[in-house]
Amino acid sequence: MARKFGDRAAMSQPMVSIRGLKKSYGPTQALKGVDFEVPKGQVVGFLGPNGAGKSTTMKVLAGYVLADEGVATVAGIAVGPDSVEARKRIGYLPENNPIAEDMMVLDFLRFVAEVRGVPKAQRRARLQAAIERCGLGGVLGKDIGQLSKGYRQRVGLAQAILHEPDLLILDEPTSGLDPNQIVEIRKLITELGREKTVILSTHILSEVENTCQRVLIINDGRLVADGAPEALRKGEGTVTVVVASRVGVNVEADKVRAVLEGVPGVTRVEPSEGEGGGSLGFALRYQAEDPRRGVFEAAVKHDLLLLEMRHQQVSLEDTFRKLTARAEVRP
Amino acid sequence: MNGSLAIARRELSAFFNSPIAYIVLCGFLLVAGWLYFSTLFLGGQASLRGFFSIAPVLFVVFAPAVTMRLIAEEKKAGSLELLLTWPLEEWQVVLGKFAAALGLVAVGLAFTLPYAFTVSSLTAQPGTFDWGPVVGGYLGLTLMAASFLAVGLWASAVSKNQIVAFIAGLLLCFALYFVDKVAPLFPDAIGGLLQYLSVDYHFENVARGVLDTRDLLFYASLTTGALLLTTRTLAAARR
Incomplete structure (x- = not known):
């Protein structure tokens, strides 16, 4: 009963809601009040110069960093000090994709599935689905440290989608990849975007035009533009x-x-x-x-x-x- | 709990998939073996007392060596970001890592068990070996190792640098070991307090085969306290 009610509530509420988010690192104010909402199923591109607050916003949303002021919710659940419930619904690929170098791909994904609390009965199927989707079948026995950047990124993505989250937060998923790898990862993101809410940040503007339905531009800790890529050209x-x-x-x-x-x-x-x-x-x-x-x-x-x-x-x-x-x- | 278990299993396999575990274990067993043999024949007694009296010093060095990378490395590599965005409470992470470290030390201790069996066979009449102090000694070593590991884990949470974590852990553990050695220099009241704070003092009690709740309580509170502190330090990484 409770579950059904929750589902209905989730229909009407946005997947992500951010209100008056402020965050300082020491004397530098990284976020000076950011507000936006993302409805379910939207693919949102996050643009901004380096140090504008993209990563900080994503870190707050992913539950890594605590905001000084303001509220961030994912599927109606506040992301805060005790955000385990919210974090269960999020798949996060941090910038630079810091994953365990010393582990084999399969071991790592198994470990993540376990930590993520994927039920034992479903673990095999979920692993298989993520491996297939990210094209990791050929490198399962390799150490992550030996992989090329493109494959590493795929492992990072596989890690983020293993538990079938509602929301994917991808911080610069294509940075440092070669053009072929970029095309592949972009394709993967477009595919994932069909069923999930995705927030991705990037430096490559054409990427946003190709993959995102909506663009948020952040500058100096504030949101300066919000709209469809076509609309932003005005x-x-x-x-x-x-x-x-x-x-x-x-x-x-x-x-x-x-x-x-x-x-x-x-x-x-x-x-x-x-x-x-x-x-x-x-x-x-x-x-x-x-x-x-x-x-x-x-x-x-x-x-x-x-x-x-x-x-x-x-x-x-x-x-x-x-x-x-x-x-x-x-x- | 499942999360802690997953972390513990991952850390244990990380220990044994890298040279660290083997280097630490070899070092530990070499020194332990030397301590054992060099004291055994001097005393002319079929007991492990000589070994147990010096073993605490061994852990002052080896416990921080085991724990130094556990959190510091995640901080340095940036994988802490991923770890802290998984649906785990900070205490689950800390408990998992602590359990893995304790597991590694338990393996090291298990390798010294042959000493006990050799000594027991050295008694003049078979079957008269006193196992009490041996069991107490191992229990004491485990308790002491747990508290040192918890302290070492905190040192690892404080620093990004493994070497700094090691040295900080070493100094803290050494202080906890050494504090009762200076007790005679102080008035009785302070001396008693210093003695109570000493890991070695409580170890001597346990190793004699005397199980006193005061000693057990001391180890339990030191270990829990250090783990709680580690949890707080880890949570502060979110700031």
Whole structure:
């Protein structure tokens, strides 16, 4: 009965809820009040420059570090000094994946299953599932210390999913891997994200665009952005156009510029490199509305030849840099 | 409890999968053997008294050697982070590690049992060997080892560095061993207190074959106290 009730309660409540989280290490304030919620089943990417508070937030959520102020809950259970119940629902892959070097892969996973309290009857099946999922079948008899970084990371992931947790916290799961390994681990995370709530931190912005439904950007201990990767670009961008006149007609830069400035949606026009031979180049900035149709129509109306039109959306990198730039100027 | 058991099993296998256990055990048995033989023939008596009188010094060195890496290494390697995010209470971790250390010492002690059997066969008339002091001696050694290991474990929790953990543990254990040796220099009241605080003083009582609750209580409280302190120190790593 109690169980059923708990399940129903879990449906309505978010998997992760963080309210007013503050944490200082000595004189440095790592978190200055972080608030967010993650609903069940979402894959969230955590971005931020080094030292912004990503890892600290994850450490608090995983139950490793205690927050000075604020509340963090996982599936409605507070993560705090006595957080054993909350920790049972979490799979955690710490940064740099510090796992026992001296143990064989299989021994280590068995040990984790035991420590995690996976019931004896299910242990075999769970081990098998995790091993298969992370592709560890070929290295079970090897010492973890001998493994390549990619395999080590897989062992770390296997360790985190053994007990079938509701929430996976992965701190920089792809750092230090080669491009092939990154693709593999990313695939694995995407797969896991279909059934679990995942919070992952990364430095690679394209990773967030590929694997996450939502991005949180943290800077200087505070959350500065929260939204879908597409939304964070906010529809901004640049359209580069190269125009020329019909044969025999002179194009005047000022006139063309005025025409382009009149196109709906364009917020700024800057001259750029033309292609020579009487052609002119412009870079059009826009904020919300894509002006390409307008540019074409204006060109037709004013008898201009459109030689080239190139569209460039603002990348997540640009957004990231803009939001976190202040921290880098600081000493 | 299951968590402690898992930790204990993992630590024991870590001991025996690395050279540490063998080096510590070999060292222990070499010195113990030398102590045994060098005292046996001097006394001309079929007893282990000579061995038991010096054995405590042995543990002052070997107990911190066994415990030095148990927590310090996890701190240094960063695996403490993983350990503390598993659904275990801190005391379960401490208890598991302590049990593994005690297990290793028990193996070492078991290897000295042949001495007892050789000595018992040296009596003039067979069957007259007095087993009381031997059983008491082994019980005393185990109790003393437990308290030294608990103290050594705390030293390991305090430092990130195994060498520092070893030396700190060694000094603490030595102080606990040595404290009654200076008792005669002090007035009776203080001398009595120092004697009570001495691990060696209580060991002598137990090794004589006299089981006194005061001695047992002393070892139990020293061991428990040190383990509780270790638990607190470990929990402080979350700050």
